[in-house]
Amino acid sequence: MRNACAESESDTVLLPNVETATFQEFFTWLYLRQLSEPLKTTGAERMRLVKLWVFAETYIVPEFQNAALDALHKSLDKHDSMPAPSVINYVYENTIYRSPLRKLFIDLVLEHGSITSYFDPAKVRPTPIDADFCQEVLFNYALRYEDEGLNKTQMEKAWDSRESCHYHVHNVKDTVASLDIPSKNLI
Numbered sequence: 001m002r003n004a005c006a007e008s009e010s011d012t013v014l015l016p017n018v019e020t021a022t023f024q025e026f027f028t029w030l031y032l033r034q035l036s037e038p039l040k041t042t043g044a045e046r047m048r049l050v051k052l053w054v055f056a057e058t059y060i061v062p063e064f065q066n067a068a069l070d071a072l073h074k075s076l077d078k079h080d081s082m083p084a085p086s087v088i089n090y091v092y093e094n095t096i097y098r099s100p101l102r103k104l105f106i107d108l109v110l111e112h113g114s115i116t117s118y119f120d121p122a123k124v125r126p127t128p129i130d131a132d133f134c135q136e137v138l139f140n141y142a143l144r145y146e147d148e149g150l151n152k153t154q155m156e157k158a159w160d161s162r163e164s165c166h167y168h169v170h171n172v173k174d175t176v177a178s179l180d181i182p183s184k185n186l187i
């Protein structure tokens with residue numbers, strides 16, 4: 001949306017790096033307080049919701065952020081297929097360490113999905129997956145399975161019993177100052 005900081009010369013507010021579709025959806029949400037109907041393909045749906053979440057975090061609109069999270073959580077819970085590497089990469093390129101969105105994807109892969117779907121060397125994936133994601137998955141796998149001694153059934157139960165509220169932003173400080181939060185409570 002063109003370059004920022006030109007609003008003093010016109011009545012236009014410019015938002016850098018925001019796709020028109022994302023802003024349109026935010027604008028609609030402002031009036032209706034609900035997200036538009038899901039798209040038909042789940043892959044595109046996940047990318048759309050992740051972009052809404054990142055937009056909401058950037059412009060500090062926690063209510064919109066949580067609405068996007070709820071829809072995303074529902075989509076991830078409902079469908080067995082794991083998100084495409086492009087979705088994971090977008091999340092990791094646009095969020096900081098310990099972001100609730102990263103936490104959601106780590107929990108998903110460890111508790112509800114399949115780690116091997118991303119790391120099976122026999123599978124050729126055209127999109128390389130983010131190195132930080134790989135590292136966090138490996139670390140959390142070791143933490144939960146080896147240090148805490150959890151098994152697959154316990155992990156699946158943890159996912160099933162957790163509401164999407166667990167990943168909400170209830171305080172803007174959760175987003176902006178998350179680096180101060182002790183790591184034990186996160187990811």
Ligand SMILES: [Zn+2]
Nearest residue numbers: 165166168170
């Ligand atoms: Zn909540």
